[in-house]
Amino acid sequence: xxxxxxxxxxxxxxxxxxxxxxxxxxxxxxxxxxxxxxxxxxxxxxxxxxxxxxxxxxxxxxxxxxxxxxxxxxxxxxxxxxxxxxxxxxxxxxxxxxxxxxxxxxxxxxxxxxxxxxxxxxxxxxxxxxxxxxxxxxxxxxxxxxxxxxxxxxxxxxxxxxxxxxxxxxxxxxxxxxxxxxxxxxxxxxxxxxxxxxxxxxxxxxxxxxxxxxxxxxxxxxxxxxxxxxxxxxxxxxxxxxxxxxxxxxxxxxxxxxxxxxxxxxxxxxxxxxxxxxxxxxxxxxxxxxxxxxxxxxxxxxxxxxxxxxxxx
Numbered sequence: 001x002x003x004x005x006x007x008x009x010x011x012x013x014x015x016x017x018x019x020x021x022x023x024x025x026x027x028x029x030x031x032x033x034x035x036x037x038x039x040x041x042x043x044x045x046x047x048x049x050x051x052x053x054x055x056x057x058x059x060x061x062x063x064x065x066x067x068x069x070x071x072x073x074x075x076x077x078x079x080x081x082x083x084x085x086x087x088x089x090x091x092x093x094x095x096x097x098x099x100x101x102x103x104x105x106x107x108x109x110x111x112x113x114x115x116x117x118x119x120x121x122x123x124x125x126x127x128x129x130x131x132x133x134x135x136x137x138x139x140x141x142x143x144x145x146x147x148x149x150x151x152x153x154x155x156x157x158x159x160x161x162x163x164x165x166x167x168x169x170x171x172x173x174x175x176x177x178x179x180x181x182x183x184x185x186x187x188x189x190x191x192x193x194x195x196x197x198x199x200x201x202x203x204x205x206x207x208x209x210x211x212x213x214x215x216x217x218x219x220x221x222x223x224x225x226x227x228x229x230x231x232x233x234x235x236x237x238x239x240x241x242x243x244x245x246x247x248x249x250x251x252x253x254x255x256x257x258x259x260x261x262x263x264x265x266x267x268x269x270x271x272x273x274x275x276x277x278x279x280x281x282x283x284x285x286x287x288x289x290x291x292x293x294x295x296x297x298x299x300x301x302x303x304x305x306x307x308x309x310x311x312x313x
Contacts (some may be wrong), residue, residue, distance in 0.1 A: 020053065051296070057289035076290035086291065088266050089274040096185055096270060097249040101242055103189040108196025109234075113226075115197070116204040131306045136194035144258035147187045174260050177267045184259055184268050188252060194240060203237040204230070236309075243306040247299055271295050 057063045061072040080086050111132050115125050142222070150157050151173040155304065159169045173183040207230065215225045231238075252273040256262060262269040275295065279288035 003276065038153060054289045054292050057286055058293045061286050063289070065215035065283055069286075071134045072286065077294070080287055080290045080294065085266055085269065086271075086274055089262075089269040089271050090278055092181060092268060093250060093270045093272075095181065096188070096252070097246050098127045100188050100249045101245045103185075104193050104196045104245055105238065105242060107189070107193040108200050109238075114229075115201055132197060133194045135191050136198075138191070140191070140254040141258060143187065143191050144255055146191075151183055160307070175264055177265050178266045180260055180264060186258060187259065188249065188255055191255070192245070192249075196245075199237060199241055200234065203234050207233045239309050240306065243302055243309065247302050247306070250295070250302075267283055275287050 057069075058076055059072060059074070060069040061075070063069045111128075114120070115128060115132075120128075135143070149155055153156075153170040153172045153175075157173065158167065161167045164168070171179065173179050211229045211233070212225055215229050220228070251269065251272060253276065256268055256270050256273050257276070260268040262273040271291065272295075275288050275291045278284045278291060
């Protein structure tokens with residue numbers, strides 16, 4: 001008696017992946033692009049088109065406010081780059097973002113090291129975490145209102161400093177041209193350092209203990225282990241966060257606008273507030289577009305370094 005085996009079913013061809021629904025090779029290759037098309041369309045509508053329109057406005061005059069605009073070439077860029085207010089805003093922005101980024105990094109790393117140490121108990125660390133992360137939980141509007149009250153000439157800050165004998169008269173921190181820029185920079189540092197602290201704390205907890213044990217066997221002290229083990233391990237995170245912080249801080253608008261509005265005497269004027277005033281106070285949309293394009297180019301330089309650093313990782 002001979003046994004009979006059933007013939008094996010033929011493998012589906014490319015043209016017949018689903019029975020009854022023939023699908024060509026070209027259609028299968030287009031399916032991924034079909035899934036991506038809504039995202040690509042949104043990016044084009046929300047990002048690419050507005051950027052192209054702003055670039056177009058920067059080379060024209062009488063845009064938006066008049067029906068027929070005229071081509072102006074690089075006249076708007078020449079006007080912006082020769083404007084003393086723009087140069088002052090550029091200088092203030094450079095000071096604001098550089099001091100903020102350095103302070104964010106130093107404070108964030110210091111608090112992260114303290115929360116990562118074995119000298120504190122778990123309860124103490126939990127309490128410090130809650131206290132240190134509080135500034136990050138407030139919105140910019142709330143932060144601006146709180147610090148406007150605290151830094152008022154009759155506010156808590158002046159009262160405490162006067163009680164400690166550090167000042168003799170009340171200081172108008174946000175109204176004094178010599179102190180306003182440093183006051184808003186301090187507020188920005190206060191509101192931004194928790195992000196650095198949390199990120200660096202996570203990076204610290206990812207460093208293998210074997211490295212510290214090997215360094216301890218070699219007879220190194222705490223500072224030498226921090227210098228030759230901790231910092232090299234944190235280097236990629238520090239560079240990435242520093243570049244991102246420079247980009248984010250350069251676009252800070254709400255805090256400046258709600259505390260000083262760019263004053264007094266333009267001492268806290270930033271590129272973001274300068275561009276806003278040109279567009280919605282002076283109605284010089286062409287000049288505002290040229291300023292926005294310059295800010296975009298400066299930001300792209302920082303983005304280039306960030307992308308290159310990410311590729312090196």
